[in-house]
Amino acid sequence: MKKFIATLLAFGLVATLGACGAKESETTNPPAATGETGATDTTETTELQTIKVAATPVPHAEILNACVDMMAEKGYKLEVTEYSDYIIPNTAVEDGEEDANFFQHTPYLDQFNTDNGTHLVSVAKIHYEPMGIYPGKSASIEEVPDGGTVAVPNDVTNEARALQLLAAQGLIEIDPEAGLNATPKDITSNPKNLEFTELEAAMLPNTVEEFDLNVINSNFAMAAGLNPATDALASEGADSEGAQTYANVLVVKEGNEDNEAVKALIECLTSDETRAFIEETYGGAVVPVF
Structure with missing residues (x-):
């Protein structure tokens, strides 16, 4: 009888040690996430x-x-x-x-x-x-006729920038005191009698065929599929007042x-x-x- 009880105690001790060993193994080496039911995902997610x-x-x-x-x-x-x-x-x-x-x-x-x-x-x-001058009814700056039409942005700062670019090409002259606040009223010389139409900057690429020349911001030109580097007849230089400002x-x-x-x-x-x-x-x- 004593031998039977000793056998039972020995069996219980082995079973207990086995269970503890398994539990420690699971804690030390948790199963990798596999996507299967019951798998444990220990990845921490950080909300951005x-x-x-x-x-x-x-x-x-x-x-x-x-x-x-x-x-x-x-x-x-x-x-x-x-x-x-x-x-x-x-x-x-x-x-x-x-x-x-x-x-x-x-x-x-x-x-x-x-x-x-x-x-x-x-x-x-x-x-x-760089703001650019783009062709419309005229294929080049030299071909713009007397009384030719030019589309420019209608907001104050971009219009002045456009006029300065046109002046740099010799198409007009502007009162030096006007600077980057220039409007068509500040034009002091207009040998080709150019007529200016002021449009919302975003609309300019959509109306290029209606005017001889179009002065367009590069972001809107690119959005319309124009390449400022190749399609513009003239652009602001890196050292221009417009580029610096x-x-x-x-x-x-x-x-x-x-x-x-x-x-x-x-x-x-x-x-x-x-x-x-x-x-x-x-x-x-x-x-x-x-």
Whole structure:
């Protein structure tokens, strides 16, 4: 009888040790996730903080989308919303619907704030887009007839820039004191009696055949399938007043300049990777300034 009880105790001890060994093994080496029922997934997921940025499609949204992976590595989900005008991207940031925008230069931003009572600030210069003169009814600048027609942007800053470019080609002369505030009223010499039509900047690529010449912002030209490097009859030089003044900027609402997500985005937009993307993608039609 004593021998039988000893046997039972020995068997129980072995079973207990076996069970403990199995339990320790499961704890030390948990099974990998296989997708099968009952498998354990020990992967920790980190939720990315979203930053919303408004942009015009080309090149701004394209440049931002090139930063998506870099932003994810920094812990942020970059959400880009495309707009086809120059108004809503600013009002959306002012109203808090978007965290930032990327489409405009500082003179336009300053004028927008003045006209609309908004509180938007630039936090980084990224690139400039040389404004170009594109053919329409006339195939070249030399072929523009007396009384020829020219389409220019209707906003104050871009119209002055367009007139300065036309002046650089010898088509007109402008009062030097007008500078980058010039309008057709500041034209002091117009030997070909050119007639100017002011249109919303985004509309200019759609009406090129209606005018002899068309002065178009590069972002809208590219969005319409025009290549500023090959299709423009003349463009702003890198040393022009327009190029130096009209660098495109990342914009936020005043008070958000030190937001960590915004700082991360600035780092991405001014990185060597982004510089390479701009240079390789646009071939001089978009020029980094950082």
